[in-house]
Amino acid sequence: MMLRISVIGTGYLGATHAAGMAELGFEVLGVDNNPAKAAALSAGQVPFHEPGLPELLAGHVAGGRLRFGTSLIAAAEFADVHFLCVGTPPGPNGAADLSQLYAALDGLVPHLTRNCLIVGKSTVPVGTAEALTDRIAALAPEGISVDLAWNPEFLREGHAVYDTLHPNRLVFGVTTPDAEWALRQVYTTPIAAGSPVVITNLPTAELIKVSANAFLATKISFINAMAELCDIAGADVTLLAEALGHDDRIGHKFLGAGLGYGGGCLPKDVRALIARATELGAGESVDFLRDIDAVNLRRRERVVRETLDLLGGENRARGRVGVLGAAFKPLSDDVRDSPALDVARQLRAAGVEVTVFDPAATVPARAVAPQLVFAATPAAALHEADVVLHLTEWREFRELDPVFLRTVARGRTIIDARNTLDPEPWLSAGWDFRALGRLVEPRTPAARLAAPAAPRRDQLLDATLPQP
């Protein structure tokens, strides 16, 4: 008989995992303590932006294989394998707040009616699973055997469906052969086909997840540190990253210098790892991660400072800033720890008017940053802007018309804080195009006047531009 699955916590991770399990052919019950969320999902609606997920989820809800509700007792009666997908948000000192995990176990375990496997998917500090094992033993009904495994999730927002159905690796932290057998049953083809499986103990599985995210953060901050150096030395970080990436021991991915990382995972996991390692007496081992975090936050400060300088200086800055992007990354409406929104908020706090456009994240962004003005189009956000900031690298921003936008904005400076726009059309349209650690050909009229008078091929082209 096919195993039946419950997914507890239907946020980003849980909703995607539940739909993915249904896609694999399992009967799935998703449980959330928020009745509105459970009701929306039951109606086949996904309350966040994730390409492909609404279709997948609605299809399986309509087909009857996937249900959502609010009762942990119903989950206890229904499933053989329970996935814990609740949030572990940061507490006051950066350490993860595990109260949702404990609440889920307290609501589930006393009502279990048969032997089962509980599988943790949430990102947790190393040592959590062991503590949960004790709690489960204390709560389990007489005669019922409950196993605990840890199976971290590596999905990326914006690619969650693909990552769930084609994971680049599966990690099973287990303590018994039965738990391994059950997890292998769950991750049958097509999911396991081609995905390497790493079988290990509970603490290793927990640590794999946080160290993967800490490593990705380290890569990004490394290249951003090089960008700081490039800015001073007159070097170009995009070409530097390209050259580094050709060494396949380094690789090209996550060497995109710009505004740095944000979102619900990387910043929180780096800080939680520092907090947990310090608790365990291994603070020294992860001391360097404090610098990773510091480099990351400096990116935002740098853009804020440069913008305020353009608008008259830190304490006297006045004017209007048009911001392109609010989500922490493209293809997502997530604004948790969004570098873009942080920069916009800091500018507003410095007394500047800020109008933001984002293709997907306006509603969540407005909820957490009501002091900002949100526009319905890029042109409306740039209306009479003195400075334009490109802060989230949505594809559509690469297709904007700089000639038209020049007639909309009041100023002519754009800072490409993601280093993903092609400077050429902006320069040709008369913009003062600036980037982070990246060399931009000084072809604007003012920059050209300041540049040395060596004969250059593009001077012929420049002759057609309006003179300052």
Ligand code: UDX
């Ligand atoms: C991350 C991990 O990639 C994923 O494996 C894990 O399960 C959850 O955390 P996610 O938070 O969705 O996924 O975003 P990711 O694509 O990793 O990007 C994180 C941040 O880094 C974004 O703000 C992005 O803009 C930034 N980034 C990424 C860079 O600044 N430069 C890069 O080169 C890559």
